[in-house]
Amino acid sequence: MSGAPVSTVGSSPSGCQDLPVLKERGQREVFCGLTGIIWLHRKMQDAFFLIVGSRTCAHLMQSAAGVMIFAEPRFGTAIMEEKDLAGMADMHEELDRVVGRLLSRRPDIRTLFLVGSCPSEVIKLDLAKAAERLGTIHAPRVRVLSYSGSGIETTFTEGEDTCLTAMVPELPEAPADERSLLVVGTMADVVEDQMRRIFDALEVGPVHFFPPRSTETLPPVGPGTRVLMAQPWVNETMAALRKRGAVRIPAPYPFGVEGSLAWIMAAAEAWSVPRDRVLEVTARARERGTAALARYRETLEGKRIFFFPDSQIEIPLARFLRRELGMRPVEVGTPFLHREHMGAELDLLPADDGLVLSEGQDVERQLDRAFAAGPDITVCGLGLANPLEARGMTTKWAIELVFTPIHGFDQAGDLAELFARPLRRRGLLEV
Amino acid sequence: MELTIWTYEGPPHVGAMRVATGMKDLHYVLHAPQGDTYADLLFTMIERRDHRPPVTYTTFQAQDLGGDTAGLVKEATQAAYERFRPQALLVGASCTAELIQDDPGNLAGSLGLPVPVIPLELPAYQRKENWGASETFYQIVRTLCLPHAPPPTWRRPPPEGRRPVCNLLGPTALGFRHRDDIREVSSLLDRMGVDVGVVAPLGASPADVARLGEADFNVVLYPEVGRTAASWLKRTFKQPMVETVPIGVGATRDFVREVAGVAGLDADGALEAVTTRLPWYSRSVDSNYLTDKRVFVFGDATHAVAAARVASEEMGFKVVGLGAYNREFAREVRAAARKLGVEPLITDDYLEVEEAIQEAAPELVLGTQMERHIAKRLGTFCAVISAPVHVEDFPARYSPQMGPEGANVLFDTWVHPLMMGLEEHLLGMFQDDFEFGNDRSPSHLAAARPSSTNGRAAEAPPESEDLGKEGATVAASTPAAPDGAAPEAGEARATSTSAPTPAGTELVWDDEAQAELRKIPFFVRKKARRNTEAFARQQGLTEISVETLYEAKAHFGSR
Numbered sequence: 001m002s003g004a005p006v007s008t009v010g011s012s013p014s015g016c017q018d019l020p021v022l023k024e025r026g027q028r029e030v031f032c033g034l035t036g037i038i039w040l041h042r043k044m045q046d047a048f049f050l051i052v053g054s055r056t057c058a059h060l061m062q063s064a065a066g067v068m069i070f071a072e073p074r075f076g077t078a079i080m081e082e083k084d085l086a087g088m089a090d091m092h093e094e095l096d097r098v099v100g101r102l103l104s105r106r107p108d109i110r111t112l113f114l115v116g117s118c119p120s121e122v123i124k125l126d127l128a129k130a131a132e133r134l135g136t137i138h139a140p141r142v143r144v145l146s147y148s149g150s151g152i153e154t155t156f157t158e159g160e161d162t163c164l165t166a167m168v169p170e171l172p173e174a175p176a177d178e179r180s181l182l183v184v185g186t187m188a189d190v191v192e193d194q195m196r197r198i199f200d201a202l203e204v205g206p207v208h209f210f211p212p213r214s215t216e217t218l219p220p221v222g223p224g225t226r227v228l229m230a231q232p233w234v235n236e237t238m239a240a241l242r243k244r245g246a247v248r249i250p251a252p253y254p255f256g257v258e259g260s261l262a263w264i265m266a267a268a269e270a271w272s273v274p275r276d277r278v279l280e281v282t283a284r285a286r287e288r289g290t291a292a293l294a295r296y297r298e299t300l301e302g303k304r305i306f307f308f309p310d311s312q313i314e315i316p317l318a319r320f321l322r323r324e325l326g327m328r329p330v331e332v333g334t335p336f337l338h339r340e341h342m343g344a345e346l347d348l349l350p351a352d353d354g355l356v357l358s359e360g361q362d363v364e365r366q367l368d369r370a371f372a373a374g375p376d377i378t379v380c381g382l383g384l385a386n387p388l389e390a391r392g393m394t395t396k397w398a399i400e401l402v403f404t405p406i407h408g409f410d411q412a413g414d415l416a417e418l419f420a421r422p423l424r425r426r427g428l429l430e431v
Numbered sequence: 432m433e434l435t436i437w438t439y440e441g442p443p444h445v446g447a448m449r450v451a452t453g454m455k456d457l458h459y460v461l462h463a464p465q466g467d468t469y470a471d472l473l474f475t476m477i478e479r480r481d482h483r484p485p486v487t488y489t490t491f492q493a494q495d496l497g498g499d500t501a502g503l504v505k506e507a508t509q510a511a512y513e514r515f516r517p518q519a520l521l522v523g524a525s526c527t528a529e530l531i532q533d534d535p536g537n538l539a540g541s542l543g544l545p546v547p548v549i550p551l552e553l554p555a556y557q558r559k560e561n562w563g564a565s566e567t568f569y570q571i572v573r574t575l576c577l578p579h580a581p582p583p584t585w586r587r588p589p590p591e592g593r594r595p596v597c598n599l600l601g602p603t604a605l606g607f608r609h610r611d612d613i614r615e616v617s618s619l620l621d622r623m624g625v626d627v628g629v630v631a632p633l634g635a636s637p638a639d640v641a642r643l644g645e646a647d648f649n650v651v652l653y654p655e656v657g658r659t660a661a662s663w664l665k666r667t668f669k670q671p672m673v674e675t676v677p678i679g680v681g682a683t684r685d686f687v688r689e690v691a692g693v694a695g696l697d698a699d700g701a702l703e704a705v706t707t708r709l710p711w712y713s714r715s716v717d718s719n720y721l722t723d724k725r726v727f728v729f730g731d732a733t734h735a736v737a738a739a740r741v742a743s744e745e746m747g748f749k750v751v752g753l754g755a756y757n758r759e760f761a762r763e764v765r766a767a768a769r770k771l772g773v774e775p776l777i778t779d780d781y782l783e784v785e786e787a788i789q790e791a792a793p794e795l796v797l798g799t800q801m802e803r804h805i806a807k808r809l810g811t812f813c814a815v816i817s818a819p820v821h822v823e824d825f826p827a828r829y830s831p832q833m834g835p836e837g838a839n840v841l842f843d844t845w846v847h848p849l850m851m852g853l854e855e856h857l858l859g860m861f862q863d864d865f866e867f868g869n870d871r872s873p874s875h876l877a878a879a880r881p882s883s884t885n886g887r888a889a890e891a892p893p894e895s896e897d898l899g900k901e902g903a904t905v906a907a908s909t910p911a912a913p914d915g916a917a918p919e920a921g922e923a924r925a926t927s928t929s930a931p932t933p934a935g936t937e938l939v940w941d942d943e944a945q946a947e948l949r950k951i952p953f954f955v956r957k958k959a960r961r962n963t964e965a966f967a968r969q970q971g972l973t974e975i976s977v978e979t980l981y982e983a984k985a986h987f988g989s990r
Contacts, residue, residue: 027490032466054526054555059441060469076436082556084432094432102434118464118527151466152493364514383471383483390481
């Protein structure tokens with residue numbers, strides 16, 4: 001049983017760095033990268049995401065984003081048909097026609113993303129070339145970029161990674177002598193504002209967020225750029241930024257009080273802000289966060305948790321739940337493990353007896369392990385949740401962890417609530 | 432290439448999943464990349480199914496292309512067979528796998544498994560969900576029933592000395608009220624003296640499907656899924672098919688007559704099995720206000736055609752639009768529309784449907800979940816009558832669409848939103864009374880006006896701002912207040928003597944006319960405004976007074 005939340009970070013000798021990782025391959029019960037459009041189009045409100053794909057892509061978006069059916073959204077699918085597949089020349093003309101119509105109807109669009117799908121990748125439709133051509137046609141009003149959200153290349157949140165990677169060459173050059181902080185990965189606007197206030201108080205900055213809220217003001221990047229990853233899935237984006245001279249600040253991810261402090265502390269160190277100053281500036285927020293978490297300890301402490309792979313956020317969340325709430329991770333599955341970018345997290349996550357770290361998925365075998373382990377709560381996708389509930393298992397929808405503001409001190413309690421609610425609910429129901 | 436924002440139907444392999452998921456002891460191996468597993472959540476979340484769909488996805492990745500994707504199919508099929516031990520296997524491809532042409536059906540067949548392997552060819556770039564369901568069901572029926580087929584010269588004997596037996600064909604997983612329709616129709620048939628043999632695909636195992644040929648006849652509950660298989664059974668097993676879909680009182684009576692005909696029962700006696708409250712409720716004087724309510728009907732062809740009949744013949748509504756999204760059944764929709772004197776709308780482009788609804792200015796929309804959202808945007812009432820479904824289309828209570836109880840359900844669910852409208856009006860009427868307070872919004876619908884988040888709002892006819900601010904004044908006494916309502920647009924020509932006002936000219940409502948307009952119940956106010964303006968334009972007016980308002984009302988009548 002662990003004590004009060006640890007408020008400082010040190011590399012624990014008993015971390016997970018040396019734990020062997022179970023690598024699996026088989027049926028994956030995950031979304032493809034197209035799904036990232038659901039939060040990206042909300043974030044960049046002057047961008048349109050045009051999937052070049054099949055009816056399946058359109059149906060996926062509709063099913064995954066069903067609640068947003070009220071409006072004409074800033075995404076759509078150019079559905080390829082039999083006649084398009086007959087000849088490639090026609091396909092590009094068709095695409096030009098569809099884009100022309102779309103842009104004339106939506107004068108508010110400043111950036112158009114052509115998003116590759118499984119079928120467009122399989123037939124090797126060159127969307128980069130199409131983007132270049134369409135960019136020339138619709139310049140200067142609209143910038144046209146392309147990336148792949150296909151399921152044969154990307155898993156769920158990797159769609160944001162490929163999208164941001166495609167944007168990196170568009171970022172303006174930052175003044176070489178200016179040091180600036182770039183926070184990478186979509187967070188809710190409200191959370192960004194909280195973070196900005198803290199960085200301002202610490203005089204760390206200028207601070208830019210990527211993706212930006214408007215594609216008309218892209219953040220600058222250059223050798224003076226220091227990068228904090230806000231989401232663990234922006235791995236390729238980081239690599240592309242590195243090529244532009246940016247340097248990553250190693251840090252755990254800002255989940256929970258401990259993670260948020262370590263994340264901010266890492267940036268502060270890069271700006272040579274004294275540690276005490278960080279503790280002073282964050283004192284009230286940390287107090288609030290710690291108090292909020294204390295309320296959930298009773299519900300969550302000692303509870304065993306099993307993560308199916310979904311977004312790459314699993315290891316940081318397991319670390320938070322283990323260290324700040326006393327939960328016991330049984331298996332932590334991730335679709336992809338980036339050793340370097342996950343390094344600080346692996347150091348912090350205790351290698352408890354029997355803990356399994358798994359990468360990739362064979363859903364049938366993983367279900368067997370979950371049934372055998374009999375965890376108190378299972379984090380999984382929407383396709384698995386109800387079938388597991390029907391077998392008496394308590395579940396938490398993984399997707400909510402991506403769509404809900406969970407970063408930072410003031411969201412630590414909300415994050416704990418997401419895990420506590422299903423357990424509390426099960427306790428409430430008498431029938 | 433077609434730009435699509437929302438779709439009525441998924442790809443054809445989702446139709447196959449609806450069949451497979453509805454059945455027992457059947458497994459579907461789908462050659463597909465990761466991500467296609469999204470379709471599982473349709474069943475586990477929308478329908479709240481407590482089991483995963485019986486589908487194994489081969490989950491190939493980019494690195495497998497050009498390598499051994501065919502090997503993946505074999506491995507996945509073998510593993511699925513060993514894990515699930517189904518009585519039969521379906522094997523097919525999703526849209527992406529279709530492009531790499533691995534021929535999964537053949538590959539799986541070559542494994543020599545001890546159960547039937549049914550290959551599915553569902554062209555994803557030509558066909559859609561309903562067709563996929565129909566084709567899948569047909570292939571299952573054909574494969575499993577053919578071994579039991581009688582010689583071509585065989586004649587089916589009539590059921591002597593026993594109750595006639597029929598199969599119910601077409602219900603699937605994720606169907607609109609299929610669960611309850613089966614129970615309702617089975618109980619109706621039972622009261623008529625007819626037994627139900629097999630219900631398929633929903634709830635049937637491959638072994639059940641194999642004995643479909645034993646029944647005396649087939650009832651095609653959902654032609655979109657069941658008709659192709661039923662036609663084959665008719666040819667092969669000489670089973671007559673009952674094709675009337677018993678939605679509404681009239682159709683239920685027709686259904687009973689048709690069943691009695693093929694089963695050799697006395698029709699008049701059988702009709703006694705149909706007891707429903709709808710006819711009396713419709714005749715009850717409180718229903719008078721339903722007369723000629725303008726309704727727009729859109730859905731799958733079967734439900735839309737049935738709803739149009741109920742609306743016009745059983746509720747006394749006026750059908751002002753009728754359409755369907757499934758082109759395969761366009762003929763039926765066209766015929767029904769012709770009878771009702773409206774232009775049929777056959778499209779799967781929801782923007783086109785939205786335009787048509789806007790144009791027809793209905794008071795009630797009977798549609799799918801998509802039309803429910805359209806209606807919400809337009810501030811009109813809606814009841815859902817057809818798939819595509821959402822979670823609220825799987826109510827906890829018994830709520831069929833078919834048979835006698837289905838008719839009761841239709842009456843309640845269609846009248847309810849209109850009743851709410853009446854209530855809103857009454858609330859608006861009393862708004863100035865001190866108990867209510869002036870600043871109180873009359874309802875949950877008050878905020879609804881054409882959304883500006885809709886990208887096309889700029890093109891929409893300018894609804895002036897004050898329309899959104901519902902009645903600030905004491906309103907007229909009853910819903911039959913001067914609503915100046917409801918003409919067909921074309922009627923507005925007779926009295927015009929002066930030159931019409933040019934289309935672009937702004938019409939000005941004077942203050943008194945504005946105030947008068949606000950006294951009209953909000954749910955017909957928009958129409959009153961439109962009619963008055965149309966009338967003013969014909970008369971060559973640019974200013975609208977109270978007189979103009981009432982002249983327009985006299986011109987168009989109070990329907």
